Amino acid sequence: xxxxxxxxxxxxxxxxxxxxxxxxxxxxxxxxxxxxxxxxxxxxxxxxxxxxxxxxxxxxxxxxxxxxxxxxxxxxxxxxxxxxxxxxxxxxxxxxxxxxxxxxxxxxxxxxxxxxxxxxxxxxxxxxxxxxxxxxxxxxxxxxxxxxxxxxxxxxxxxxxxxxxxxxxxxxxxxxxxxxxxxxxxxxxxxxxxxxxxxxxxxx
Numbered sequence: 001x002x003x004x005x006x007x008x009x010x011x012x013x014x015x016x017x018x019x020x021x022x023x024x025x026x027x028x029x030x031x032x033x034x035x036x037x038x039x040x041x042x043x044x045x046x047x048x049x050x051x052x053x054x055x056x057x058x059x060x061x062x063x064x065x066x067x068x069x070x071x072x073x074x075x076x077x078x079x080x081x082x083x084x085x086x087x088x089x090x091x092x093x094x095x096x097x098x099x100x101x102x103x104x105x106x107x108x109x110x111x112x113x114x115x116x117x118x119x120x121x122x123x124x125x126x127x128x129x130x131x132x133x134x135x136x137x138x139x140x141x142x143x144x145x146x147x148x149x150x151x152x153x154x155x156x157x158x159x160x161x162x163x164x165x166x167x168x169x170x171x172x173x174x175x176x177x178x179x180x181x182x183x184x185x186x187x188x189x190x191x192x193x194x195x196x197x198x199x200x201x202x203x204x
Contacts, residue, residue, distance in 0.1 A: 004033045007097040025092045037104045043085045044078040135190045138197035158189040
C-alpha cells in the first residue's frame with residue numbers, strides 16, 4: 001500500500017469538522033496524491049478548474065501558499081514544502097498519516113544531516129591534507145636549496161615538526177612546540193615558510 005492510499009483510506013473514514021476541512025478532504029479523495037517524503041516533498045490535487053480555484057482559496061485561507069498549473073484540462077494544486085504538507089494533513093484530520101509522514105520526514109532529514117557532516121568532514125580533511133603537502137613541499141625546497149638553518153629558530157622548529165608529523169593538524173603541532181603555540185600561531189609560521197619558499201623560487 002502506497003503512502004497516498006494510506007492517507008486516502010484514513011481521510012475517507014474521517015467524519016465531522018468544518019466545511020472547509022471537509023472540502024479539502026473531499027478534494028484529496030477525488031484527486032489527491034502525496035509523494036513518499038523519503039524521496040521528495042510533494043502534495044498535489046488534480047481537480048477541475050472550479051474545484052481547483054476553490055481549493056486554492058481555502059488553502060490560502062489556512063495561511064498556506066499553494067501553487068497551481070493546468071495539465072490536460074485539469075487544474076493541479078500542489079505544495080512542495082514539508083511543513084505545508086504536514087499542515088494539510090492536519091487540516092484533513094489525517095492524524096495517523098501525519099505521524100507516519102513526520103516519522104519518514106525526520107528519518108530523511110537525519111540522513112541528510114549525517115551526509116552533510118560526512119561531506120564537510122571529508123572536504124575539511126582534503127583541505128588539511130592539501131595544505132600540509134604544500135607546507136612540506138616548501139620546507140623540503142628550502143632545505144634542499146639553502147638548508148633549514150637559514151630560517152629563524154621558531155620557523156626551524158615548526159618546519160622540522162611538520163616534516164616529522166606530516167599528517168598532524170595545526171593544534172597537534174602546536175602542542176609539540178616548546179613552549180606550546182596555538183593553532184593560529186602555528187598557521188602563521190607555516191604560512192611564512194611557504195611565502196619564503198615562493199619568494200626563493202621567483203628569484204631562482
